[in-house]
Amino acid sequence: VISRKDQAQYWCRSDPYSYITVDEFEEKFKASDHGKSLLEELINPSDRTQKDAVTFSIYSLSKWEMLKTCMARELLLMKRNSFVYVFKSVQ
Missing domain, CATH: 1.20.5 (Single alpha-helices involved in coiled-coils or other helix-helix interfaces)
Structure with a gap:
């Protein structure tokens, strides 16, 4: 939801609409709890010994x-x- 048209339709109705740039959007996401937990998950390497983590067969x-x-x-x-x-x- 980066374009101006898309942001306007998803904006909260109680506050007046103002466009948020991509850089600002990225900063706020990284500062949020969800962004931090996602970053932690991506930083830690996956444990490839678990059978559920990786598919060992073609099908x-x-x-x-x-x-x-x-x-x-x-x-x-x-x-x-x-x-x-x-x-x-x-x-």
Whole structure:
């Protein structure tokens, strides 16, 4: 929300609107509690020994789960288009 038009629409209605520059916006964010906690989180390196932190496989699903999901999707599509399948078979 850096442009003048965007800031105006998100401004609190009780105070008169005044444009905040990008530098001022950055300073106030870094001074806020949320900005400080985010900075702390980014400064500390992530612990790569935790299994949840990093993905060790290419896919998040096993091949069996992927096959079941694809088959369920295909069955759903066939149910939706069953009229087309019946019509083509009758022709």
